[in-house]
Amino acid sequence: MNADSVDDARFLPQPGAFRDVPRMALAPVPLFLLQPILQRIVAGVVRCHPELFIRLGEGVGKRFLIDATNLPFVMLLRLDPDRPLLRAYRRGQLPAHDGRIAGSLLTLLDLVDGNTDSDALFFTRKLVVEGDTGAVVALRNAMDDTEGRLADDVVSGFGPLTWPAAQVLAVLREIRRRCQ
Amino acid sequence: MHRPELVCPAGTPAGLHAAVDAGADAVYCGFQGPTNARNFPGLNFSPREMEQAVTYAHDRGTKVLAAINSFPPAGQMAAWKRAVDDAVRFGMDAVIVADIGVAAYTARMHPDQRLHLSVQAGASSPEAINFYCREFGVRRVVLPRILTVAEIKGIHAQIPCEIEAFIFGNIGMMAEGRCSLSAYATGQSTNMDGVCSPASHVHYLQDEGGNLKSLLGEFTIDCFTCDESAGYPTICKGRYDTEIRTGYYAFEEPVSLNLTPLLPELMRAGVTALKIEGRQRSRAYVAAVVAAFRKAVDACMENRVPDMAGLIALTEGHRETQGAFGGRKWR
Structure with a gap:
């Protein structure tokens, strides 16, 4: 699925205005509705990219707080092949974590897709890293070695939800492309 | 003017694929562990990954160079010997070493293996370089980033081996291979x-x-x-x-090193290979920088001025320097 598959790009929110769209759109959504989707995403990572855990090394089992700064919630990621976890938490109830990775939703998607250099994002202050830097660096390198296939591979395992999930991904990528 | 070899970094197999696909003439990479100077979490190649990487690169006409360029602590030579043996077994095109013992082992056990002298050896005089060439058959020296282009030209006239020079990436004010600042702060030796x-x-x-x-x-x-x-x-x-x-x-x-304006001078000074730093950087960095310098080198060969404006986004602090190459003297 690529950006061309978005049916009509005219109706996409413009990049500048997009910044607050995820926060506003998802604020009313109860987190319990998101949890099964998030768990499905992390299970897909385990299924599609088992090699990621070898490269992750001592980062396996570490708890990463994924903070897309324009979402109304944060996500706790634990990449453990036996007990993977991706769970949303309200911003006022941050869970215990080993490392925090923060940036806009599009910045983090860019990293997952391998389209941008995380060091450059760090230099320009678009990416914030805190906590266990060693685990975060291992995660960055492990994800980078998936050659940008991670998101598509995970979405392709969504069963009946594959098409709508792929549409959401395509819309986000189109907005990101316009931002560049 | 001789067309120089573009030598590019790869920290992962994905990075190597990106470098090869973007037009690298050669890619340098290291095995997992302390045998190379970019021993970061999640980085570098297992022996199996290295073997596959060599196949991928060779199938596309690209060389792969093994960075085995750290210094073995006393009594811990086995990992460095194993890395050299693996590199030779996988058909890697050169082994890049810094330590005299590793150089001697490679020359003695694998006399046909092409040997490069790492920047970590800190060999910056014709006398030092000639020693490595004479004793170990070194075929190329990677020069420390403390020399002017004029000095490189002078060295070229006095040594029997090829010269590789850094043209882009991280640069620090240090004596290459001798810096202990990080070790002082962390207890781990660079x-x-x-x-x-x-x-x-x-x-x-x-x-x-x-x-x-x-x-x-x-x-x-x-x-x-x-x-x-x-x-x-x-x-x-x-x-x-x-x-x-x-x-x-x-x-x-x-600040990052960027010698784009000096490429023609470096090529005229006798530099055989142009090296891009950044094995610790992402696949996206490798793809962007290698593609840019592929075009730049090709442009220089045709006496055109390359457009490298896009690279500033990848530099540290969004600033670039020609460092000592441009005549800078550090404080």
Whole structure:
């Protein structure tokens, strides 16, 4: 699925205005509705990219707080092949974590897709890293070695939800492309 | 003018694929562990990955060079010997070494293996380089980043081997292969453990106003205001309060090397290979920088001026320098 598959790009929110769209759109959504989707995403990572855990090394089992700064919630990621976890938490109830990775939703998607250099994002202050830097660096390198296939591979395992999930991904990528 | 070899970094198999696909003539990479000077978590190649990487590159006409360029601690030579043996077994096109013992082992056990002298050896005089050529059959020297183009030209006339010079990437104010600043702060040696500013000892703290503090071990390296570009958490790029000045980059600012304007001069000075730094960087960095320098080298060969404006986005602190190559003298 690529950006061309978005049916009509005219109706996409413009990049500048997009910044607050995820926060506003998802604020009313109860987190319990998101949890099964998030768990499905992390299970897909385990299924599609088992090699990621070898490269992750001592980062396996570490708890990463994924903070897309324009979402109304944060996500706790634990990449453990036996007990993977991706769970949303309200911003006022941050869970215990080993490392925090923060940036806009599009910045983090860019990293997952391998389209941008995380060091450059760090230099320009678009990416914030805190906590266990060693685990975060291992995660960055492990994800980078998936050659940008991670998101598509995970979405392709969504069963009946594959098409709508792929549409959401395509819309986000189109907005990101316009931002560049 | 001789067409130089473009030597590009890869920290992972994905990085190697990106470098090859972007037009690298050669890619340099290391095995996992302390045998190379980029021993970061999640980085480098297992023996199996290296073998596959060599096949991928050779199938596309690209050379692969093994960076085995750290210094074995006393009594721990086995890992370095194994890395050399694996590199030879996989058909890697050259082994890049810094340690005299590793050089001697390679020359003795694998006399047909092409041997390059790493920048980590810090060989910056014709006398030193000639020693390595004479004793170990070194075929190429990677020059320390402390020489002017005129000095490189002078060395070229006095040595029997090829010259490789850095043209882009991280640059620090140091004696290559001898720097102990990071070891002082962390207890891990850049030169023997293969890692400067190990990630396990780096911490970032950002306050609610967006001001960022970077620490290495117990030492604060820098404090960036919310609107300042950041740099790597290396001591040589830190900002300090000194007797002379406060908030002072006492060694070097966060900045990257970029020798694009000097490429024709370097090529005329006798540089055989142009090296891009950055095995610790992402696949996206490798793809962008290699593609840009592929075009730049090709443009220079046709006496055209290359357009490299896009590279500034990838530089540390969003600043670039020609360093000593352009005649700069450090404080």
